[in-house]
Amino acid sequence: MTPDVSLQNAVRDAAAAGIPSALADLGGLVRIPSIAWPAFDQSALEKSADAVAELFRGTGMFDRVEVKRAAIPGTDELGQPAVLASRAPKNGRPTVLLYAHHDVQPPGDEALWDSPPFEPTVRDGRLYGRGAADDKAGVMAHVAAIRALAEVVGDDLDLGIAVFIEGEEEYGSRSFAQFLADNADVLRSDVIVVADSGNWDDRTPGLTVSLRGNARFTLTVRTLEHASHSGMLGGAVPDAMLATVKLLATLWDDDGAVAVEGLHVRDAETPAYDESTLREESGLLEGVRPIGRDSILSRIWNKPSVTITGWDATPVASASNTLSPQTSVVISARVAPGQRAEEAFAAIQEHLRAHAPFGAHLEFSDIDCGDAFLVDTSGWAVEDARASFAEGYGVASVDVGIGGSIPFISDLVREFPGAQILVTGVEDPHARAHSPNESLHLDTFRNAVVSEALLLTRLNARTI
Structure with missing residues (x-):
């Protein structure tokens, strides 16, 4: 089940070499103010979806790539444009579904930004801009990982890959369930990678195993x-x-x-995490006390x-x-x-x-x-993910809970009950997603891309 070491090394090298190109493409996506709120220019979402579709077409690895919409149940409206791509598996290999979203939060008060929210800017090892982390970096992690496989494995790739890049996650995923139902045959998969979460810190990968509901x-x-x-x-x-x-x-x-x-x-144990770390990561003002009781992470996760x-x-x-x-x-x-x-x-x-x-x-x-979500960590996909994280980041991953919510995961579970779900991400605790000065830690992005490329290589070595 483990791919050849030389193949793994070649994929790792290709993924790392492709980072400058991936960051340039990420910058192009950040420049598009793809906000799903009706008060904003909706043509930007169409432009963003078209740009994302073109990036996946450019890998040369898909049988089909298209921009699609689904109905919003209970209304006469269509949801925002999403990107759907697929390639069929061969020789008994599994299919993996890669999810991310190309819509972003509104910028808020632009006076609070140190640089324009839709002008990607690099400072001190971070890329600043709305969507730089949440979740256009997730989109580009998928693209960059597939590019590495295309370069090293090419037409010999047997792994089936489906891609769903949503266009309204920040606006409630109103057509998400209908989109799944409409495209179930294309999206049905053995493993689902949701690239919309965070990591333990900027050096240590996190595998999200619990999410609160909302x-x-x-x-x-x-x-x-x-x-x-x-x-x-x-x-x-x-x-x-x-x-x-x-x-x-x-x-x-x-x-x-x-x-x-x-x-x-x-009732679940949490890793060690002290108040000083909370203060650093949250920006808690001097003299202001944390709220709640028991361990800090239990208050946030459980x-x-x-x-x-x-x-x-x-x-x-x-x-x-x-x-x-x-x-x-x-x-x-x-x-x-x-x-x-x-x-x-x-x-x-x-x-x-x-x-x-x-x-x-x-x-x-x-x-x-x-609804909240708990990951079954006993499957082989989790084993492959942990091994890939350890190689890609150079340190073992941490099973993390997330205080936030990804409600659509319950839709994925309902539509594809047999799939193993991996919740990953490119954010670190200082990403400030949804806030002014949102940013992506560049080293974390590189490690995330390499890890995903290694994960896809591992999945390509499996027979189901």
Whole structure:
């Protein structure tokens, strides 16, 4: 099952030699502001998908490469453009599905960026730009690994490869499940590599074995039929802001731990990780204490969290002496592995209704739930991945949990129940994905590309 050493060495050398070209192509992708939010120019997504498709065509290794869309269930809309590519397996070899996404988060406040978000810029061993890490680097890791196999193995490659590069992951993957169903015959595979996660640090690869689920929704709080003068009625009439502040405060205890009955905690050991590392990686200000209890990684990987990610309120510049009749907040809850996201949402909803102060009226809308995921680490694909990581990075990989969520993995499991799923990535803890000054650590990218090329070589040596 292990490929010839000389072949492995040749693939490793080819992958490493191809890094400058891969980074140049990555820079080209970063220049395209491929944001799936409707408020942004949607033609950029089409341009991005076309560019990605051309990169895969350029490898010369696929029977078909096309840009496709799928319907968004329950609507008359189509999802954003995705790239689909495939080559058939030969001689009893397995098929691997390579996933990444070419859409990116909005840049946010561009004044907070040290260089323009869509102008790739190299500083201090890192490539800065929106999508440089999440997840156009994932796209290019797949492309670069396939280029290395094309150079070394060429037409003798027996491994089947399917590619799915999504165009709306950052916008909720609304057509993801339908895309899988529409293209199941092409995408059906023995191993799935999801290149959209992170590593232990910038030198040590991580194999993601657990992901929290998510329950995101909008909460609207109403107390008045109309706005009123805060001086004339304040002190007797509860405004929506007061009710909302008091209600939200019940979601956490004095340590900042989630205080909602019915939310589960996963009992699992975590590696050593101290507060100083947390401070360095998170940018926690001096004097500000971490929240929660027990080991830091257990709080991030194995326990629920609740975050207020948006709040409709009167801006400070427009403040007036007014009692607000209603206000809305976006609540993003992360759900511990082992609990269904819909069950967690129901528990939070029940808690909020039970704690609504002054009889405030509550409305729940825009509910989006995605389940957690636990990887079965007993399969041969995990064995191959660990061996490839050790060779590509020069150090053994660490099994990591991720506090974030990749809800569509549950769709992959449902559509392809027999596939082994490997969740990998090119990010390090300082990548700042979704934040200003997002960046890719160049050495990590090189090691990730080499590791994936070695993994594909190993898979090509397997017979199923």
